[in-house]
Structures are given as C-alpha cells and as structure tokens.
Amino acid sequence: MQFRRYAGRFAAGLLLVSSMISPALAVTGTVASGDTTLRVRSEASTAGEVLTKLDNGVQVEVLSTVDSGWYQISYEEITGYVSGEYLTVDEAEAASLPQERAPVYVRITADSLNIRSAPGTDQEKVGKLSAGRIVETLEELEDGWYRIEEGYISAEFTEVVDPSELVQSSKGQEIVNYAMQFLGYPYVYGGSSPRGFDCSGFTSYIYKQFGYSLKRSASDQLDNGTSVSRSELQPGDLVMFKKGSSSRRASHVGIYIGNNQFIHSSTSRVGVIISGMDEAYYTSGFVGARRIV
Numbered sequence: 001m002q003f004r005r006y007a008g009r010f011a012a013g014l015l016l017v018s019s020m021i022s023p024a025l026a027v028t029g030t031v032a033s034g035d036t037t038l039r040v041r042s043e044a045s046t047a048g049e050v051l052t053k054l055d056n057g058v059q060v061e062v063l064s065t066v067d068s069g070w071y072q073i074s075y076e077e078i079t080g081y082v083s084g085e086y087l088t089v090d091e092a093e094a095a096s097l098p099q100e101r102a103p104v105y106v107r108i109t110a111d112s113l114n115i116r117s118a119p120g121t122d123q124e125k126v127g128k129l130s131a132g133r134i135v136e137t138l139e140e141l142e143d144g145w146y147r148i149e150e151g152y153i154s155a156e157f158t159e160v161v162d163p164s165e166l167v168q169s170s171k172g173q174e175i176v177n178y179a180m181q182f183l184g185y186p187y188v189y190g191g192s193s194p195r196g197f198d199c200s201g202f203t204s205y206i207y208k209q210f211g212y213s214l215k216r217s218a219s220d221q222l223d224n225g226t227s228v229s230r231s232e233l234q235p236g237d238l239v240m241f242k243k244g245s246s247s248r249r250a251s252h253v254g255i256y257i258g259n260n261q262f263i264h265s266s267t268s269r270v271g272v273i274i275s276g277m278d279e280a281y282y283t284s285g286f287v288g289a290r291r292i293v
Contacts, residue, residue: 027062027097029071029089031055031082038087040080044070044102047170051080062089068102101139106146108133109231110157119145119152126151130260132233134161171210171293172236176257179206185272187265192216199253202265202272203238206255212292214238218253225290230277233289234258239277241285250287 031038033056041048044066052075054060060073060082069084108129115127119141127150129135139147144155179202188196192205200221204214214224222240233239235258240250254264260277275282 027089027093028059029062029073029087031058031060031086032088033086038082040073040075040078040082042080044068044072044081044100048081052078054082060087062087062094062097064098064100065094066100066102070102072100104137104140105134105161106137106155106158107161107232108135108153108157109159111231113153113157115148115151115153117151119143119147121154123152129153130258131231133258134234172234175206175210175236175293176255176263178209179255179263180257182206182272183263183274185265187268187271189268197265197272199265203253203255207292210293214292217248218250219248221253222250222288222290225292228289228291230286230289234291236291236293238290238292239286240288240290241282242287243285252285256289 031054033054035056037053037055038058039053040051042051043049045068054075058075060075063072063074063079065071065084066081070081071084071087071089072079072081073087108131111131113129114125115129116123117126118124135148135153137146137148140155141147141152145152146155146158182194182197182202185194186196187198188201189198190201191197192201194205197205200214200216200218203221204216207214215221218240221238225238228234228237233256235256237256239254239256239262241252241254242249243251252264254262254275256262256277257274261274262277263272263274265272266275277283277286
C-alpha cells in the first residue's frame with residue numbers, strides 16, 4: 001500500500017513537471033486567398049520583397065501578429081509576413097501570439113531636418129536629412145520624436161508615408177543606381193546614347209532601359225508622369241529647369257537622386273555630372289518635377 005501511495009505521488013509529479021516544461025502548441029493558420037495565391041513578403045507591408053507564394057488552403061505556422069493587420073508566418077524554412085485578410089487563424093490562439101510594431105516610414109517635410117543624438121532640440125546634431133527623404137522609424141516617442149537608425153528626428157517636420165509609395169521609391173532608386181554609372185560620359189547635342197547625351201536624351205535613355213517611354217525634349221517631358229512638388233521629390237523623379245529667357249516651358253532636365261541633388265547631362269565641357277538643387281542657378285530656374293514610376 002505504501003509503495004502504491006508513493007508511486008501514485010511520483011506519477012502525479014511527473015505529470016505536473018511535464019505539463020510545466022512542454023512547449024506551447026504552435027499556432028496554425030490556413031491560407032484563404034480564393035482563386036489567387038498569397039504573397040509572403042520580407043516585411044509587413046506591400047513594399048516588402050516577395051519571398052514566395054502560397055496556394056489557397058495551405059497551412060502555415062503563425063509566429064506573431066503585427067499591429068497593421070499582418071501575421072509573421074513560417075512555411076518550409078521560409079519566414080515572412082502575410083496580410084491577415086487572407087489568412088484564417090483562430091481568434092483565441094491569435095490573441096496568445098506576441099505582437100510586433102508595424103514598420104512606419106516618414107517623409108521629411110522641412111527643407112533640412114537635423115538628426116539628434118537624443119530627443120530634444122538642445123541635443124547634439126549628428127546628421128541631416130533633406131526634404132523629401134523617406135526614412136524608416138524604429139520607435140515613436142511620446143514627446144513628438146522618432147527614433148531612426150542614425151539617431152532622433154522631430155516628428156513635427158515629417159509625414160507618414162503610405163507603404164505603396166515605397167514600391168515606387170524602390171523602383172526610382174533602381175533608376176538612379178543605373179544612371180550613376182554614366183557619370184563623366186560626354187555631352188553631345190541631340191545625343192541619346194552612351195556615345196553622348198544631351199539632357200533630355202540622357203533621361204529618355206535611362207528610363208527606356210526600364211520600359212518607360214519619355215518624350216524627347218525637356219519641355220515635352222513636363223507632360224510625362226504626374227506632377228510633384230519640390231518638397232515631395234523622391235529618387236528617380238524628373239526635375240526640370242528653364243534657363244534665361246527661353247520661350248520653352250523647360251530647357252533642361254535631370255533625374256533627382258536624393259539629398260537635394262540630381263544627375264544630368266550638363267554641357268560639352270563637363271558631360272554627365274551631379275549638381276545640387278540648392279545651387280543658385282538651379283534654384284532660380286526650377287520649373288517643376290514629374291514622377292514617372
């Protein structure tokens with residue numbers, strides 16, 4: 001009898017210990033995408049890179065929820081994010097998952113915004129961001145500041161960017177990266193090839209490599225794409241200028257590369273160069289900007 005009593009207590013103890021150390025059951029979700037596939041992305045937004053696609057009905061392990069309505073999931077050694085709109089997860093199980101902060105991107109609305117070592121205008125300046133620059137925020141502080149990778153910026157001089165704009169910005173950066181390889185190439189009036197470019201020939205050639213057809217002259221390129229203000233400039237946007245008393249709407253064009261600079265085929269003396277938007281010559285002659293992508 002005594003042995004049975006101790007054995008019973010031992011077995012009960014084992015059950016208690018095993019229940020304490022057993023891992024939590026994985027939370028599963030089922031793809032509910034109908035006739036289409038569900039994209040798994042590198043981050044919780046439509047701007048994220050597509051890692052793979054899942055068919056309707058596929059089951060995945062759900063790792064966490066994101067406050068923007070996305071889930072972090074794992075499927076066949078791939079970890080990424082999917083929109084919660086197309087994934088069915090038990091509500092009670094979802095409530096037990098850890099929650100992530102969705103990535104928040106902001107555009108700089110001031111002409112120039114200081115990056116500080118800590119939140120506060122009396123803190124050390126560690127850098128600057130130019131108008132139109134888009135940055136990812138890592139944390140939003142209660143006193144009106146954002147923490148970013150390089151330091152802290154005042155939220156007063158920013159606006160939140162819709163994730164769909166990031167896709168456009170990414171394509172624009174690809175265009176800029178491609179254009180940069182032509183630095184130093186010669187200026188040739190009427191030219192539109194690497195043998196020599198004039199200003200609109202350069203922009204036409206660059207965009208053509210990405211499947212976009214621009215009108216040939218700087219003035220006519222004011223009709224391409226959509227108009228954007230100087231404060232909204234993103235890499236890849238066209239920037240137009242008018243020199244002197246020209247009767248044309250624009251007489252010069254380049255491609256904005258960020259940090260208040262643009263790349264363009266300038267003159268026969270210097271060829272393709274980078275210039276600053278804040279140079280007096282271009283500040284006074286600026287007539288508009290167009291977004292092509």
